[in-house]
Amino acid sequence: MTELWAHTLTWAEVDPSRHPFELDEDAAKTLTGLVAPLLPSTEVAEQHRGRSLVAVTEFLVDRYGRWACGWNWSIGEGDTDGGIVEAWCCTSHSVTTAEETAPSVVAGLLEWRDWLEDLAERFATLAPPSHSTGVTADPWHWERACTRLVTVVADRTQAESGWYGHCEQVLGWFLAYNGVDDERAGEIAEGAIGGRFGSWISPDATVVDAVSSKFAGAMGETG
Incomplete structure (x- = not known):
């Protein structure tokens, strides 16, 4: 599970210049459709919490790189403590139906990526x-x-x-x-x-x- 834990990410793994990423509106819709079947039911999410999202995270990491495992690193006591993502709260609150939940996964991924790109710009300035x-x-x-x-x-x-x-x-x-x-x-x-x-x-x-x-x-x- 370490490879899916955002706390262990290195700069080489998240540096936007090393890992190009673009997701326009059409691509976001496609990704949403691919994520939906991987999502757990509310019952499974309640029972297994963060572990129930492993299939989603593995899919995103395989598709985009290890940086993508931060998609659900939410603010406060979420699936992973102490992150910056607002689009996702935690498994117990954010998982509803697949149709409602999948867009939140994509939104979380985009928010996380925006943060990494923001940091890269700050690093260059500083x-x-x-x-x-x-x-x-x-x-x-x-x-x-x-x-x-x-x-x-x-x-x-x-x-x-x-x-x-x-x-x-x-x-x-x-x-x-x-x-x-x-x-x-x-x-x-x-x-x-x-x-x-x-x-x-x-x-x-x-x-x-x-x-x-x-x-x-x-x-x-x-x-």
Whole structure:
């Protein structure tokens, strides 16, 4: 199941430039029709919850790539804790009839993809000069990037249950975008947050500043 768990996605697996994706209105209708037969009944969904959607997720991943497993990473305590998707709540509430549910699956996929593309644009804007020149970056660049990314993730997740997990992931993705290997990127992001964030609590400026300072300091040591 790890391969279907959005929490484990790496930047290489979600980077829009590596995984082209287009879904116009006609293609969305076609996809909706393909998804519908894979959906569980309400009874099965109630009994098995997130596991009842494995067939849907496997289909999307096979069709588009592993990035697509985030289609139902909803805000708060959904099928996967602490995401950004609003089109999908959770199996127990979102699964009704196949005809009603399939469009929500497609909407969730599109919302997740839009978020990944938004992040890619932010990463390009926030990348320090060293991303392209090889020159050691001023710590300010890393602090600024961390502050802005934490802020946008807190906003998109509504700082709901488990939001800090995706925040840590996004910070790691940003470092991977800038050439840091995944393992080291994860260590830096985890160390910077260091338990300072909590569920249902939007971090105040002082906490964000502390995390950003730690983040920049770790990058200085890496450089």
